[in-house]
Amino acid sequence: MDRILITGALGQLGLEFIKYFKKSDTFVLATDIRNPHEKLSCEFEKADVLNKERLDLLVKKYEINTIYHLVAILSANGEKNPFISWNVNMNSFQNIVEISVDNNIKNIFWPSSIAVFGTDSNLDFVPQNPSMNPETIYGVSKLAGEKLSSYYSRKFGLDIRSLRYPGIISTDTLPGGGTTDYIIEMLNAAKNKSDYTCFLSKETRLPMMYIDDAIDAAVKLMSVERKKLTISSSYNISGFSITPSELEDQIKSRGFNIKINYKPDFRQEIANSWPKEIDDSSSIKDWGWSCNFGLKETLDKVFS
Ligand SMILES: NC(=O)c1ccc[n+]([C@@H]2O[C@H](COP(=O)([O-])OP(=O)(O)OC[C@H]3O[C@@H](n4cnc5c(N)ncnc54)[C@H](O)[C@@H]3O)[C@@H](O)[C@H]2O)c1
Structure with missing residues (x-):
């Protein structure tokens, strides 16, 4: 045990x-x-x-x-x-x-x-x-x-x-000061019907x-x-990749009418040195990794 x-x-x-x-x-x-x-x-x-x-x-x-x-x-x-x-x-x-x-x-x-x-x-x-x-x-x-x-x-x-x-997405537990935290903050803002200022630029693609x-x-x-x-x-390992503006579109297409501003800060430089997409073929081959939650499934869970 x-x-x-x-x-x-x-x-x-x-x-x-x-x-x-x-x-x-x-x-x-x-x-x-x-x-x-x-x-x-x-x-x-x-x-x-x-x-x-x-x-x-x-x-x-x-x-x-x-x-x-x-x-x-x-x-x-x-x-x-x-x-x-x-x-x-x-x-x-x-x-x-x-x-x-x-x-x-x-x-x-x-x-x-x-x-x-x-x-x-x-x-x-x-x-x-x-x-x-x-x-x-x-x-x-x-x-x-x-x-x-x-x-x-x-x-x-x-x-x-x-x-x-x-970047790990959870809305029950809060993020601890990372560069991908914006995604949780933006999702929580949508759920709480509040506006949000994103600390990364619109086009910053990161894996989540x-x-x-x-x-x-x-x-x-x-x-x-x-x-x-x-x-x-x-x-x-890899789930899906997304930019803040794609997330904004997804949130709005689900009926949340929130206003998002973009004001990149020091975290933009960190994000610029991080991957856009990840090759996780070794995980798939060695220990049978497969991802169950793409973007749609993740948002379905977050907004359920
Ligand atoms: N959350 C993500 O998106 C993410 C992404 C990549 C890797 N990770 C890794 O996963 C692990 C967990 O990340 P997380 O997001 O849960 O972090 P977190 O910041 O949310 O939690 C860290 C916890 O460690 C505690 N802690 C800090 N200093 C301590 C100390 N000296 N003694 C005992 N406890 C202490 C804090 O109180 C906090 O509860 C980390 O190793 C992180 O690098 C997380």
């Missing part, structure tokens, strides 16, 4: 993982640096992931055998304070690896991001292994994490599995994924036999 520790469990993805594991009655210990607003459906312990001793104690106390390490300072917040971003993203990764080695935990899920690429990567359709020169501290830390995943897996026999998530696909993909990747996996860094 899996006994899962989730770090960063109160964030956009963590709360959705908790909901998912609740359905299968899997034991989950949720941890975060802050307290939950509402009672969770699983165990919760407040813990700073930079406090290795506390995490080690919790891993022993709850007999954890699998870790979903979700803590990160995301792209836009990272650019406001690169030193904090590097410290949190890398030292938390290091702590999780050390605790896993010390407690004989082999199974770790750690999300990477489309931020690992950069303008050398053929952004129109990014392959699995292009030349990568990320332009944000977030992307640099994710790429370093990917390299460390391969290294530590070889060195210590760990089984760290990873996906390069695109509905939250249910993001969770299913992680769980599926974690369940596949290791010998089927040919990538030890992180797998490309």
Whole structure:
């Protein structure tokens, strides 16, 4: 039986993982640096992931055998304070690896991001292994994490599995300071019948994924036999790609009459170094990835 520790469990993805594991009655210990607003459906312990001793104690106390390490300072917040971003993203990764080695935990899920690429990567359709020169501290830390995943897996026999998530769309849980947050903000503005000022230009095409696909993909990747996996860094996965103006058209075609203004800020530069489309053929071939939510299905869910 899996006994899962989730770090960063109160964030956009963590709360959705908790909901998912609740359905299968899997034991989950949720941890975060802050307290939950509402009672969770699983165990919760407040813990700073930079406090290795506390995490080690919790891993022993709850007999954890699998870790979903979700803590990160995301792209836009990272650019406001690169030193904090590097410290949190890398030292938390290091702590999780050390605790896993010390407690004989082999199974770790750690999300990477489309931020690992950069303008050398053929952004129109990014392959699995292009030349990568990320332009944000977030992307640099994710790429370093990917390299460390391969290294530590070889060195210590760990089984760290990873996906390069695109922008994740969920409207129940709020985004945590990334460059793709506009899509959730615009959808929520439509639902609340309020106007919206978009921080990216109309024509900025970025890859996105509905939250249910993001969770299913992680769980599926974690369940596949290791010998089927040919990538030890992180797998490309893809949902659909969209621009803010295409999203505006879609929202209006569904009868929402909101006014959208465009006022690009510092996040535009980040978006310019991110992919437009992703080649996820290695995921399809190795572990049977398939996306259930295209644009239409995603919007049907969001507005249902
Ligand atoms: N959301 C996306 O669109 C997206 C896209 C690509 C990759 N990812 C990756 O998925 C993971 C989860 O992302 P998310 O969107 O849920 O992030 P989020 O910002 O919504 O949540 C992060 C959580 O970590 C917690 N946290 C921050 N510092 C901490 C610390 N020192 N100790 C313990 N907890 C701490 C925060 O309180 C927050 O609840 C991250 O690794 C992120 O890089 C997310």
